[in-house]
Amino acid sequence: KADVKPADVAAQRGGQTSSAPAPEPTAATPLNEQQMARATEIYFQRCAGCHGVLRKGATGKPLTPDIAHAKGFDYLRSLIYFGSPAGMPNWGTSGDLTDEEIDLMANFLFIEPPQPPEWGLPQMMETWKVLVPVDQRPTKKENDYNTDNIFSVTLRDSGQVALIDGDTKEIINIVETGYAVHISRLSHSSRYIYVIGRDGKVDLIDLWMKTPDRVAEVKIGIEARSVETSKFKGYEDKLAIAGSYWPPQFVIMDGPTLKPIKIVDTRGPTVDTQEYHPEPRVAAIVSSLEHPDFIVNVKETGRILLVDYSDLEALTITTLDAARFLHDGGWDSTKRYFLTAANESDKIAVVDSRERKMKALVDVDKIPHPGRGANFVHPKYGPVWATSALGNEKITLIGTDPEGHAEHAWKVVQVLKGQGGGSLFIKTHPKSTNLWVDTALHPADPSQSIAVFDINNLDAGYEVLPLAEWADVGPGPKRVLQPEYNMQGDEVWFSIWNTMNQTSAIVVVDDKTRKLKKVIKDERLITPTGKFNVYNTAHDVY
Ligand code: DHE
Helix, strand or coil, rough: CCCCCCCHHHHCCCCHHHHHHCCCCCCCCCCCHHHHHHHHHHHHHHHHHHHCCCCCCCCCCCHHHHHHHHCCHHHHHHHHHCCCCCCCCCCCCCCCHHHHHHHHHHCCCCCCCCCCCCHHHHHHHHCCCECCCCHHHHCCCCCCHHHHHHHEEEEECEEEEEEEEEEEEEEEEECCCCCCEEEECCCCCCCCCEEEEECCCEEEEECCCCCCCEEEEECCEEEEEEEEEEECCCCCCEEEEEEEEEEEEEEECCCCCCCEEEEEHHHHHECCCCCCECCCCCCEEEECCCCCCEEECCCCCEEEEEECCCHHCCCCCEEECCCCCCCEEEEEEECCEEEEEEECCCCEEEEEEECCCEEEEEEEECHHHHHHCCEEEEEEEEEEEEECCCCCCCCEEEEEHHHHHHHEECCEEEEECCCCHHHCEEEEECCCCEEECCCCCCCCCCHCCCCEEEEEHHHEEHHHHEEEEECCCCCCCCCCEEECCCCCCCCCEEECCCCCCCCEEEEEEEEEEEECCEEEEECCCCCCEEEEEEEHCCCCCC
């Protein structure tokens, strides 16, 4: 085991609980070429998403060498090992990284970050492949699946997605994709699934094939998280967009083939201090139903771009000033307002997609992380959208009905207390009265269970369902992650996300009775994380 002292860890967590002296800074050990390559790889796979390729920080703190020198080797090693309640994963105690790898990463932070190459159209074209040309694809659905109820399940560490039949709970196909797929999004017609890997690879799956499978692929960057499709009337299933973390840019593609068409750089000044930022990464993207717009969150500049795709040769981009660092978000129930987290500023930004303007910046507490959020009708305040948080147990409800409930619109109307910080996702469904809140990154017991509130009696608090225990998968950290409804809205699916060498599972809960309905276990379900129901994703039901 690494030589870490609990007192040191307490000291890093704000120092409130420890009077122990800070650890003596220790000099870092230089790395040889092989160690450097390994550290760069681990950094890309585990760290860059939060801390940035250039280590300037965003969801995670900045990690430039000056900071490493100020903090010292022991401090960094302890933090990587144990994590922190502010959202830093416990890479050591979870078993994700070995003691040797943790030492390697702590040392790596003392070295200037290597800058990855740019990735323009020539690089994209070299990786672009149409595996099944459009004219050789089915002209109608060639299978008997209820494709609207298929779930595309990210198998994070195996570079695949599992297509699971929501009706029978059988695996239809395991599709090879990019590394550590982040999300799946649907074309407007629900025929095509677009999958984006952390390595920037986009894969296109055709659900009309006898066995749904890939029909095209392209690598749009070196690191990426988001993909979306055009949904405005007249543009259904025509275009796709993918945003990348590195290079900081987005690319608009032909929908059915993934042929890259237009690349736009996002580098520029930040919204508040107006200083140049070399790495403003593209976070969540949604597709407007009000205009032919992609709505693009640029994390580090704190700006939201309305990218009008009606004329790709004279692209018009409207820039809205929001706040740093923009991350994830979703629509209100009318799909006119986009609510999105600016996590470092502790705000929810609200965009009016009809007027193409910022509507509000709502203060919340602390590090909001809604996923797509949850929409429901509050017995007292009318339609609300809810987010949970990484930094504390608060679940914040924001009024979203400026017409029927003007006095509550874009205001925090209620704050519920959940199981604790480390929450990533919250979910309900128009047909349900349950509000499900995970605490997947909580460093202790709450990561093993789910909290469920009754929407009609929110003051009564929550019930805890021990989903990791129900899954009975044996040893490992097995975090309970991301509620996702089936198409009918009567089942909720959860990932029991274990490490690669341990058993993971998907637990299906009956929404009405809150009882276990099915545990889906299969040796092919390696590290399942995000689950995307075709119907709910295509229609933004959440
Ligand atoms: Fe995510 C959504 C970025 C870590 C699972 N994640 C998103 C989105 C972004 C993002 C920008 C919104 C995409 C959109 O809507 O267009 N995620 C990041 C990170 O930068 C971060 C913090 C660190 C990283 O290295 O990637 C990160 N995310 C994770 C995980 O560790 C999770 C839990 C497991 C995994 O598979 O990597 C994870 N992120 C998800 C999921 C969604 C998501 C399941 C989509 C939720 C939805 O309901 O739509």
